[in-house]
Amino acid sequence: MKKLLKALSVMGLSLGLLAACGTADDDAAEQQNQDDQTQGSGEEDEAGAENGEEATGELVELVVGASNVPHAEILEFAKPLLAEEGIDLDIVSFTDYVLPNEALAAHELDANYFQHIPYLNAQNEDHGYGFVNAGGIHIEPIGVYSQEYSSLEELPDGAEIIMSDSVADHGRILMMLEEQGLITLAEGAGIGASIDDIVENPHDFQFLARVEAALLPIAYENGEGDAVLINSNYALDAGLNPLEDAIALESGDQDNPYVNVIAVNAGDETDDRIVTLVNVLQSEEVKQFILDKYNGAVVPAE
Structure with a gap:
């Protein structure tokens, strides 16, 4: 009888150990599975975020000051073209020739679009601005x-x-x-x-x-x-x-020195946003818009 009880006891202990091992293994496996799922979910979330950024095409802001007509109108036409290039164009309209340069010098604007080269040069000389011409866009015959x-x-x-x-x-x-x-x-x-x-x-x-x-x-x-x-x-x-x-x-010939330009602070002319802005404004689409809308009163620069 004692031998039978002892045998049963040993058997029960063995079964208990087996059960305990099984539970531990199951728990470990479940924990590993949860960890794998969490890691996978994190990777999926990260990948989703990256894909989401690519899908939404997060735009980089560019603030440009301009005279109401025709500069701001030309920029409005170019705005969706710039969005395709990843740029969110913010147009700030001005009604005079003084404030756009003051705002640019104060770095409240990334660029302005209203002045021709002789005026730009005179402003630099008179006020000590460090502006440069990033590209000519159009001519406005006087x-x-x-x-x-x-x-x-x-x-x-x-x-x-x-x-x-x-x-x-x-x-x-x-x-x-x-x-x-x-x-x-x-x-x-x-x-x-x-x-x-x-x-x-x-x-x-x-x-x-x-x-x-x-x-x-x-x-x-x-x-x-x-x-x-x-x-x-x-x-x-x-x-x-x-x-x-x-x-x-006034003659609107392409060699007219009074071409209206994109003006920026020195050094910013190589900013990718500025380069893209000038390229878009000098594109055939924008040139055709200028010709169609202004019928010779405003002439695209070459």
């Missing part, structure tokens, strides 16, 4: 507007001609009037010409350079002077059609 006269030939002797107080624009205005045979400039005056460079003024025109460029359309609407020279962007913004309303229009 126009002569008059409430009373329908051609330059009709302007009377002694006519008052109102133009921008921006010295950077004087050369192009005077060169245009010289091309029309109305005045003669000193030899070599070129784009830096000023009123003092006029050597022949047979009609004794009176040049009044005292109106801010943005206010020139108002001067025209108010009938000030006999003729007003207005930059096309401000003319368009005021509802004027340079091709129909101007009595004379």
Whole structure:
């Protein structure tokens, strides 16, 4: 009897050990399975996040200041094209020529788009800005507007001609009037010409350079002077059609030095976002948009 109990006891102990081992093994296997599932889930989540980022195409912000017309309109057209390149374009509109450069110098903007090269150079010299031209986009031929006269030939002797107080624009205005045979400039005056460079003024025109460029359309609407020279962007913004309303229009030739550019702080011209912006704005799609929308009042640069 004692032998039987002893045998049963040994057998029970063995079964218990086997059961305990089985439970431990099962627990370990279950824990390993849970760990594997957790790790797998983490890897899947990480992969999903990466795929999600690729799928959503997270965009990089680019802040560009621009005049309302045509610059901001051109940028609005380019915005979806830039989104395809991974750039979220934030357009900040300005109505003058001073604040966009102040904002760029303060690094509140990544770039601005409103000025031509002579103005950019003058701003650098006058204010110590370190701006550079990242690429030319378009030309805005300047126009002569008059409430009373329908051609330059009709302007009377002694006519008052109102133009921008921006010295950077004087050369192009005077060169245009010289091309029309109305005045003669000193030899070599070129784009830096000023009123003092006029050597022949047979009609004794009176040049009044005292109106801010943005206010020139108002001067025209108010009938000030006999003729007003207005930059096309401000003319368009005021509802004027340079091709129909101007009595004379500056040449829009591609070699015009007054091409409007993307301006950035020195060193930023190699920023991938800026390079992409310029490439998109110089693309055939944007050039065609400019031609279709402005019908010659704004000319794409080459």
